[in-house]
Amino acid sequence: MKNYKLIEEKYIDEVASNCKVYSHIKTGAKVLTLENNDDNKAFGIGFRTPPERGNGVCHIVEHCVLSGSRKFKTKEPFMDLIKSSLQTFLNAMTFPDKTIYPVSSRNKKDFYNLMDVYLDAVFYPSIYEEEKIFLQEGWHYDLKSKDDELKYNGVVYNEMKGVYSSSENIVSDAMVFALHENSSYGVDSGGDPKLIPTLSYEEFKNYHKKYYHPSNSYIYLYGNQDMEEALNFIDKNYLADFDKEEINSKIILNDELKKTKDVEITFSASKEEMKEKIDYLSKGWTIGYADSKLDVFMRDFLAELLIDAQAAPIKKAIFEAGLAEDVYSETSSSFPLDLSIVLKNTDADRKDEFLKILKNTLENLVEKGIDRDLLEATLNKFEFIFREGGGTQKAIIYYIRALNSWLYDQSPLDALYYNDVLNEVKEKLSDNFVENYIKEKLLDNVYSVNLVARPELNKNDREEKELREDLQTIKEKMSNEEIEEIIKKSIELEKYQSEEDSLEAKKTIPSLELSDIDEKVTDYKPEEDKIGDVIYLKSNQETNGIVYTTISHDISFIKREEIETMSILLSIIGLIDTKNYSYEELNNEIYKATGGITFNPTVYVDSKDKEKYYLRMNVKMKSTAENVKRGLEIVDEIIYNSVLNSKKRIKELLNILKSRIESTMLQNGHQFIISILKSYYSKVAEIQSHIGGLDYYNFMRDLAENFEDRWEKFEKDSEEVYKKLFARDNLIISTVGNISDLNKIKDDLKVYIDKLKVENIKISDYDFKCENKNxxxxxxxxxxxxxxxxxxxxxxxxxxxxxxxxxxxxxxxxxxxxxxxxxxxxxxxxxxxxxxxxxxxxxxxxxxxxxxxxxxxxxxxxxxxxxxxxxxxxxxxxxxxxxxxxxxxxxxxxxxxxxxxxxxxxxxxxxxxxxxxxxxxxxxxxxxxxxxxxxxxxxxxxxxxxxxxxxxxxxxxxxxxxx
CATH class of the missing domain: 3.30.830.10 (Metalloenzyme, LuxS/M16 peptidase-like)
Structure with missing residues (x-):
């Protein structure tokens, strides 16, 4: 290819692709191609975009460039593609130091349309001619008449108000900003709602002009496609029109902290919440930089090993001290490698105790060594994560992963293969490598922050009131002419938003024809087999050596009043002691043999009769074929030998479950509110509410908060449910993997089946009444x-x-x-x-x-x-x-x-x-x-x-x- 210089080529097993790195000769644009047999073709273009202030300019530019361009004249080509494309992925994302625009499609014509629209959007957006794009997506004064209250409005402005409503996000951001003050990472690339209204239209345009140039770009192609054809298309239609420029997109780093910094912040809480201990404590370190592949791996490895795993020693020590209801790690997605431990629902006044426990735990690990089973289990867990490669959207995940080294002037291939690092760490385990690493990077590392976050009564309400007062003051200081100008702009913006795109503009958006659509649906039809009287479904798929096993038990006998207990029970078995293992040992046994084992209650609705539904429990496991037998032995241990009177451990788990549900409520508020609404008029949705929705949460919260009073009944009810959960009646087993492996494991599955009893299940029906709860x-x-x-x-x-x-x-x-x-x-x-x-x-x-x-x-x-x-x-x-x-x-x-x-x-x-x-x-x-x-x-x-x-x-x- 005459317009591109090949820099590096390598076949990488971990991504099953022939990988090539190029430089575009005329512009210096950086290019990565991953050629393979995946029919899902992907393209991405990204730019290094360090934020200069916390006014959200990187984020607002990301939104705005997709709102019309030189060739594609509608107001929102992005939405036109959403509604009219066969895309399998279409989005844009702002990170702390980069902005990316990835797309994918299984249809070649559609793929080229998507690529064309995105390239035109980033290089030739309509933002220079149409200020209303900035006003809509970024921020604007909203005033329809002179008597109205002056307000701020805008999509990114409101998005970030939502982000800043979450105490977890506030704590996470505060830690990053404290570790990296006076650097590119010391401000919010998404935008602080208090600072977004300081962004001017001129500054916004200048930011795009500065960074959105091919010389600052990272272009990606993936899939079963003619890479030369695609690269020639990109060159001919876009890159050839530019010359190489020196783009100063340098990331500004702060000086490393020479001593630990202490930070205290507040977050908003209601009157009801103020009565409880909902403080946060956090300790964060910067342990290295992303140009070290070993440090990248070890940062994530330590997060799992020390904090997130069920057997993680720091988590265990925190819980044993009764210091918090939940413990989790946070890691950065930037050049500095940050690792922090967060205690949620704790007492801020116990900060010194927390730091002492943390120090003692780490010192003990360094001195006495880490449990080798825990090390082996954690390494195996990472091996499964890497093998799966990102699941459905692996094409996009590989792009993001490549940028973890590519953006920082390393080869993008460094971030795509991992066996070298896994093998290096495995080889060094016996030399106390991990213990020495903990000593150097955590215990002896003063580049760290101690953070305390306390609730402040109705802080959000107070700040909203202050904002309204500030806007009122701004309005009072405006001349009549200025007010009229804002009213005029507000009305013009609304008119612009209401106007339909012209026929001419619509014609500029590329689209497929109905003749391009296959009327057939991909048939993944499994092979139906039997193991004795049990149905065995085998889905023959390429899985990189993994076998996915689902054992689906009929639990339609569960009574209405048992649903929440059953659901909680299925969330905690596998995480509590059994007769032969402590929960820490069980965790290690699970992950030494498998990529995870879960127990999930699920409601299926009959496709022919919506009044007919099936309540089932799916035992899900991922493993290699060789380890299916051991995995099933562990499942047996869990279903026959779980110790349900593990009172202290179950209380810990309830608090964690409650905390995690509360986190997802705000992150996925639209799904949460849909589930609540549907429970008013749908019997199945109402059952699902008791399995994992609002009713489940209320039951769990009541149990956690009144644990001593509720424990005896819960333990008794759990024992009753546990005894009857695992029946042979109507059992179905479904597996995915290489067909020879799926045939090979039949004997192992038969051993599991033969231990189960036929219970002659009697179905419990539930009364349901449509109720408009509003x-x-x-x-x-x-x-x-x-x-x-x-x-x-x-x-x-x-x-x-x-x-x-x-x-x-x-x-x-x-x-x-x-x-x-x-x-x-x-x-x-x-x-x-x-x-x-x-x-x-x-x-x-x-x-x-x-x-x-x-x-x-x-x-x-x-x-x-x-x-x-x-x-x-x-x-x-x-x-x-x-x-x-x-x-x-x-x-x-x-x-x-x-x-x-x-x-x-x-x-x-x-x-x-x-x-x-x-x-x-x-x-x-x-x-x-x-x-x-x-x-x-x-x-x-x-x-x-x-x-x-x-x-x-x-x-x-x-x-x-x-x-």
Whole structure:
């Protein structure tokens, strides 16, 4: 290739790819290709983008460049691709020191379209001609009339308000900023909401101009494709138009700390939360830099070994001292390698005790040595993580992994192979290498920070009030002309957001034709076998030597009042003592032999009759074929010999489980609120709420907080459930791997099966009553997550594939425009399942009343929907992946098991796909009344900011706190 200079070439087993590193001769653009037999083709372009201030400019540029460009003239080509592409990945991400734009697709024509749009977006965005892009995605003054309250609005602004609502995020950021003050890592690349409004349009444009140049770019190609053809396309259409420039994207590092720094911060808490110990304590170190491959591995290895593993000695010492309810590690994704230990729900006044325990534990490990079983188990765990390579999105994960060395002027290949480091560490274990490493990098390392975080009563409310006062002061100081100018800009922005793209602009967006779509659905059909009377499903897939085993037990005998106990029990077995192992020894045995063993309760809904459902417990294990036997022996130990009177350990685990659920509530608030809403009108969703949703959380929280009073009953109930959980009745086993391995392990599975008894299960049915609870559930968040919906089948609608197309239209057009673009929420959407259960959602949303109004108008929007055949074709194509998604080998096993249990066939899926392909506007219009009726049922649930919820109190039957 005449326009590229080959720098390095190597076949790397760990990524099953022939890897080549190039430099583009004219511009110096850096290029990496991973050629393999994966039909999922990926492209990425990234830039080194060190933040200069905490005003979010890197993040706002990331959003804005995808809002129109030189060749692609619509307001949001990104959303046009979301709605019209066969993409298997389409996103952009801001890191502390880089911004990346990755895409992937299994369709070659689609892949080139995506690559073209993204390259044009980063090099020729419309941001220079259209300020409104910056105002919408970044921030703007919002004022529609001179009597209105002046506000800040903007997508990134509201997204970061959501991020800054999480105490865990606040603690994590504070540690990084303290370790790296006065450096590129000492400010938030995502943007501090207090600083985002200091970013000017000019500074924003200058930042793009400075860093978004081929000479500062990192280009990536992956998959089964003609790399020369793709590279020539990139050169001819983009890189050839630029000359090499010296781009100063140098990352500024701080001087290493010469002594440990002490930091104290606060985070917001409600009155209810202030009564509890919800402080944080944290200790963080910088242990090296990413140009050392060994240090990169060892930082992550120590996080697991010392802190995160069930047998981790620091975690164990903290719990034995009763110092915290949860302990976890944090690691950085930047050039400095940071490692910190975080104690959550602790007492800040016990800081000295914490530091003493930490020091003593580490000294003891260095002096007496680390348990060799724990070392072996942790190394094996990493080997499985590397073997799996990132699962479904491995093509994108490999790009991010390569940048971990590439961005810092090392070879990108260094970060892709790992056997050398694993082998090096294994060889050095007997020389006390890990112990000496701990002494050097942790015990003797003064480049560290001790952090204390305490709750402050209603801090978010106070700061919101101060913000309103500041904005009022700003408004009062404005002249009439300035106010009129802001009003004019607000109205013009809303008009811009409301205007449909012109036909000419739409024609610039590349798209596929319906003739490009295969009407078939990929059939991963497993081979059906039997082991005695037990069904054995075998999915033949390339898994890099791993066998995924799922043993699915029928637990439909569980009574309603036993569900939460059963679910908690399945979360803790495998993590408590058994008759032959302490929980630490059990952890080591699990990970020496396998990549993990879990017990998951699952509800499957019959595809032919939604009133019919199946409650099952899936024992999941990943291992090599040689270790299936040992893995099953460990499963036997857990299911027959768990010690359920491990009172102290179970209390620890309850606190951890509670803490982790609370963390995911804010991170995945849209999924959480959908599950709550659906439990009002869906029997299955209500059961799922008791298995892992709000009802489960409330039960668990009550048990944890009143443990002494509840323990005796819980222990007795657990014993009753445990005795009957593992029956042979209706047993199904599903495996994924090389077919010869799956045949080889049948004898091992038979040994497991033969120990099980047939219990002649009697199914328990649960009463369910549709109930419109309309709850406003508040936290200390600054934003909300709102959902409205109903069961459309109860209103007479039967599922058809064109509902998936309608969901795509609503997601990427109506809800996106009204709630995200205009309303400033980070996201909004709708889900419509095969069972016709429908739920809307908003994500990190500042504007509840507007969002509900938008939901209420959905029926009207559908009834009056008009669009060209070309537009409809794009929406149809964009919905195709719903019928045939990209799956990892493990997910293929899960899908095959689910389809077998629910009786969902390939023919069913292909029928739905045909219905989607035959979508017509008139039929969609006819759904409008049903959606209108659904919204008039007025089932609503909202989670988040108390002040936003109380401002719309008339929406709710009950407003209450989620602590």
């Amino acid at each position: 709850e406003g559930l508040y936290t200390t968040s600054n934003v909300i997550y709102a959902s409205k919906g109903y069961d459309l089948e109860k209103l007479g609608l039967k599922y058809s594939g064109d509902l998936t197309v309608l969901a795509n239209i609503l997601n990427s057009s109506y809800l996106h425009n009204e709630i995200r673009a205009k309303g400033g929420a980070y996201g909004a959407g709708i889900t419509i399942g095969r069972n016709c259960e429908m739920a809307t959602y908003s994500y990190r949303d500042p504007n509840l009343s507007n969002t509900v109004k938008v939901y209420n108008e959905i029926g009207n929007f559908i009834e009056n929907l008009k669009m060209s055949d070309e537009d409809l074709k794009d929406f149809i194509i964009g919905s195709m992946n719903a019928f045939d998604p990209l799956l990892s080998p493990e997910q293929i096993g899960d899908i095959n098991l689910s389809r077998f249990i629910t009786r969902l066939t390939i023919e069913d899926l292909e029928k739905s796909k045909r219905e989607a392909l035959e979508t017509n506007i008139e039929k969609l219009n006819s759904y409008g009344k049903v959606f209108d009726d659904a919204m008039k049922k007025n089932y609503i649930a909202v989670f988040g900011s108390e002040s936003i919820i109380r401002d719309s109190a008339d929406l709710f039957k009950e407003i209450k706190s989620i602590k």
